[in-house]
Amino acid sequence: MGVFEILQIIIPSAIFFAAPLIFTALGGVFSERSGVVNIGLEGLMVIGAFTGVVFNLTFAEQFGELTPWLALLVAMIVGAVFSLLHAVASISFRADQVVSGVAINFLAIGLSLFLVKKMYGKGQTDQIQIGFDKIDIPVLSDIPIIGPLLFENGYIPSYIAIALAFVVWYVIFKTPFGLRLRSVGEHPMAADTMGINVARMRYIAVMLSGALAGIGGAVYATIISRDFSHATISGHGFMALAAMIFGKWHPLGAMGAALFFGFAQSLSIVGQTIPFLKEVPTVYLLIAPYVLTILALTGFIGRADAPKALGTPYIKGKR
């Protein structure tokens, strides 16, 4: 097996696994840049996956080929609404943001499994019938070598995820909205003095993270698992969180990290078919994303600084 064939297996599958992580990690960037820790990404992905699959199963006949796209839209809305719980608890009621995030995770898995059992009478949904189509991107896929590797035979949401990272970068670093968002996360009191509504900005940011994590979960369920059960989302939200930190709270960094984690995930799955990787025990590939995140945080891979006000509720008039 030549190098090119190996790359042809690994790279598309890395992009394939990375897409849900990219969406969710971008959501995490919004929330944490505004100063709200979001451990609840995992739960929000669960809700997204649940919504995506249930919508797909219920409305596949009415909407046909459009179904998965509408499912993403609905998962986005449900994710945003569900994240309101986290927003209300941690912004208005000054709850510990980590604790509130943990509660989101509990609630998401409990509620979605409860509903699955109620609706389908078993702990697992049926397989969805209509997924996303694979496409070749015109022009780009004709580039020699890179074309077939990156732009051929991929799922549309994967390309949307990568494009979205650039959009988020633009929004956060080049627009007044982004400046306000970051100021609220760095120094809420100064932002408040300048007339920015801190609570409102944080609410928007948390709901954006819920919307994006909802999409991430739905993309995962539609493309990768194709059904929903208790094990559908197992740690992907935390991996997205890790990607966001590894990417130093920067949208493009988060995307890069998510692609890398997707790469590690795909290696641990397709690695068995590749000659020299067969010798490496899978466990090293499985733990790689987490070990790397710890190393990144420790400063071995460049210093990463969190937004200054991350994790602290803003109480007006308190110094």
Add this chain to the structure above:
Amino acid sequence: MSSGRLTNFLIPLLAVLLGVIVGSIVMVISGYDPIAGYSALLYGAFGDSYYIGETIRQMTPYILAGLAVAFAFRTGLFNIGVEGQLIVGWLAAVWVGVAFELPKFIHLPLAILAAAAAGALWALIPGFLKARFKVHEVIVTIMMNYIALHATNAIIRSVLSDKGYKSEEIHESASLRSEFLQSITDYSTLHYGIIIALLAAVIMWFLLEKTTKGYELRAVGFNQHASHYAGMNVSNNIVLAMVISGAFAGVAGAMEGLGTFANISVKAGFTGVGFDGIAVALLGGNNAFGIILSALLFGALKVGALEMPSSAGVPTELVDIVIALIIFFVASSYLIRLLLTRVKKEGK
């Protein structure tokens, strides 16, 4: 002061009450009978001696996981890694239980100590990184959870079994199982672990409230700068706090490994006990006695839930919803405090 203590006592009670009420609303909306649901739950937790035995058995690791979370909380740290520390503790306990053949009075303590040491070691890493590099312990402990899960699975497959999915059963001399406790509870899986858990609660209380070191640990948790100014070594205290917290978590794993299961099998996902420990600690007000009560509540909820599908048709997940809601309400205690002060003002 007394009204403050009353509030501290009322918040968890109100949180549980609100959780139960919202839980019954969920049942009504989804077409179940909440009274039948909760009676099934109650019966499944305390209905006869078998169920009581199961509830106490479930309560055992909850107490220890709750103590682990609470110990870290009291010293200003958030240990979300209890789950991972519990898994490595479980692995260490079973490993010692399988590998050696020793008299019981050596073997059993050795297996438990091995679990404590493994949990402590797993917590040492985030503690050290926090103290030395100021890395936030929440993220590191989450990452350590996944590393623990995958590493443990790999060790079970390659070392503790021949590419199988579970280890051998531990030797009798390392077992916490008790024929006596089983016979008085109609052959439930109740084991001697509950005594160790209660003992651990006393140890945590004594350590934090009655020793100089405990005072130091709490002081560092309260205000690092003031403690530093007072001549305490902040870094050492952070590491020590994490290590002790991890040791409690490791022992929680030993309860599963030496008592409930007597082996360890490959895990597709987390046990959940470590995460439930966060709920136990929060509801128990991070206080040793409170934790015993809240562990009893969560143990009863988890065990009682198993009865709900057969007698009331309600999925067991209802209990997870209720637990999540309780965490929400405890975490949002600002809301409850606000309500309480308003009620008081109107009363005057």
